[in-house]
Amino acid sequence: MNLINRKILITITSVAVLSFNAMPALAQGNKLSDLINRGNKEVKAASQAADKSADRLQKAKTYGDRMVDNRVAELNRVLSRIQTDTRLTSDEKSSLSSDIQNALSGLNQLKIKIDADTTVESVKTDAKSIITNYKVYAVLVPKIRLLITIDSLLNLNQKMLALIPKLDSLVATLQSQGKDVSTIQPLVADIKTRLQDTNTRLTKDKNTVLAVTMTSADPHATFVSVRQDLASVRASFAQVRADIGRLRGLFQNLLGTPKIASPSASK
């Protein structure tokens, strides 16, 4: 019994001693495992962060590209309007197109740069310059569209004004023939006054719009003001059409020409 107890005691003591000696090694093993686990977690986190960063960069690039594409499409629409206009002179078309061509060129260069950017911050800087350097929506497009309309109307107005001396001459001829032109003269005078006023107004508006630059304090307020003026010009042209319709009727009565239904001037 004593022998058995001694063996058990020796065994327990040996296991205890061995265990005690093995503790540091076991502890080392745990530390290593922790380190490996921590390392794996860090690598995984870094990988996820890299994926997230690459995704963010791609999203930023996509947004920047879309900003450019939208502006290029809008500028091309304006360019097409200029090219198909029937009133603008070739010099006016060239002048109006040049600002758009410059913007298109700059925006396309920016798109190339954005696509090559390697950080989100670079993309953000380039995307901001799409807005600050070109101001396509805030300045360029409304400015050019207003100028197209004003130039076109000025050319129309000049052609209309050229008719006035001819109408005056006709009225004088009829008057010399003893015909009653008392109702015709005020209409011709009204057309003349309206066209002269329109010419002054459009010339002033053109200079106002031309003075708007990328650094103008409040271009929108200027555009709104000119736009209101154009509404008045339109109303004046409508009145000119009404006068022409009445003139036709009076001439038909005076000259005995067949009556032709005149188009509605209220359109």
Place this chain on the structure above:
Amino acid sequence: MGKVITVIVVILVLVVVLLLVTQKLNQVPVLNKLIPQTAQNTNDIPTGSITPQNADQVLGQTDAALQNDMTQMDKDLQAIDQSMQSSDTPDSNAVNNL
């Protein structure tokens, strides 16, 4: 004598047909030169003199041209209104949040 008259009539008819065809194709505005009161472009304001004979025609053409221009003006004003409603601000805000 009869043959000569026939030939002259045929030549005149051919000339008139030729003039009408060229006018129709708008290749050479021959008739416009013969009739100065008619503008070269029927959609444009007449540029010739106004006489008692053509006054109604000139005014009618002027009115039609004016109507065309006002239709174009309406389209332009609509485009101007749209462009003035557009703004760089939404993009500016979005870029800051990229």
